[in-house]
């Protein structure tokens with residue numbers, strides 16, 4: 001069966017060049033980079049070269065890059081490290097309703113530890129408003145954390161303007177750039193951010209490795225791990241050497257191929273969006289129509305459940321994901337779609353198609369071949385009364401769609 005992978009926001013395959021570079025650090029070069037002897041020194045050198053590659057990809061200096069276990073740790077570390085060390089200056093943190101849970105739940109946890117938290121709303125495109133941000137800032141605000149681009153709906157936030165606002169007031173600014181890396185330019189000085197999160201496995205690198213950029217002079221301390229003096233006291237624990245080598249290579253390739261990649265992806269994305277909107281009735285595009293990642297297409301299909309669509313697509317070999325999270329253990333649809341004001345019933349019909357470097361026009365053609373019959377069949381079976389129920393906004397647990405939920 002033809003297999004089409006359309007879930008690159010969830011994870012990407014490791015590029016062969018990356019795997020090749022990592023290989024010898026799993027076997028031949030096994031030393032601990034902290035060791036002073038030959039075995040250690042060899043590996044130390046490679047780790048520092050990888051740090052340079054990550055730094056170059058985001059316009060930073062190598063000493064401003066700390067290796068971590070991934071995007072989640074980088075987000076936790078950024079937020080916690082600023083909050084704990086700047087408590088004496090203020091206890092107010094601002095974030096947005098559409099953040100990844102690695103940010104949202106970290107900020108919420110701090111909310112239970114004496115910090116005051118503002119979670120900014122978004123408009124129907126998932127965009128945070130500059131006015132809302134300006135109005136939320138108080139003289140107690142120490143940190144603003146807003147993602148560069150959304151994993152769920154692809155919307156790109158005006159980080160440059162927000163970070164400028166923060167800088168003017170002496171507030172630290174963190175952005176999660178896990179999804180934007182390799183798809184749109186990510187430069188810490190262009191954006192004007194103090195902290196920035198990167199993850200390996202979203203940019204064709206390995207899983208379980210990431211980086212946190214911390215601008216020189218930022219009042220930040222490691223507050224989560226207690227241990228050794230690795231990463232200049234910023235991240236204890238023996239370095240994940242093969243992972244770090246892979247992340248370095250992935251960043252190098254992402255920066256090198258950015259323009260070509262973005263053009264390829266945007267072409268496919270535009271074709272996909274146009275054909276879905278033209279050929280399938282009762283579909284809405286979610287996320288911003290223009291300010292969106294070049295690889296990202298997300299939709300809500302009326303009168304259907306996203307999970308059922310995913311299962312039907314999977315049977316035809318197409319892998320995508322949904323913001324309707326019935327099988328992931330929650331009856332609530334995605335917090336991002338709800339924050340955008342999408343009604344529960346409609347949010348249940350969400351599908352996210354995220355393209356990658358190996359996708360082709362033929363993949364889109366195949367998708368457009370299998371999709372209309374799937375939609376038609378599921379709609380025919382839908383428990384929703386298409387005339388009346390659809391307009392009714394009800395709480396999710398009670399909504400009609402959940403009667404066919406697989407939980």
Ligand SMILES: *Cc1c(COP(=O)(O)O)cnc(C)c1O
Pocket residue numbers: 009010069070071072073075100102147149150151176178179199200201202208209210
């Ligand atoms: C995947 C993702 C993360 C988490 O990164 P991990 O390396 O999987 O921990 C954080 N933020 C965003 C926007 C993501 O898409």
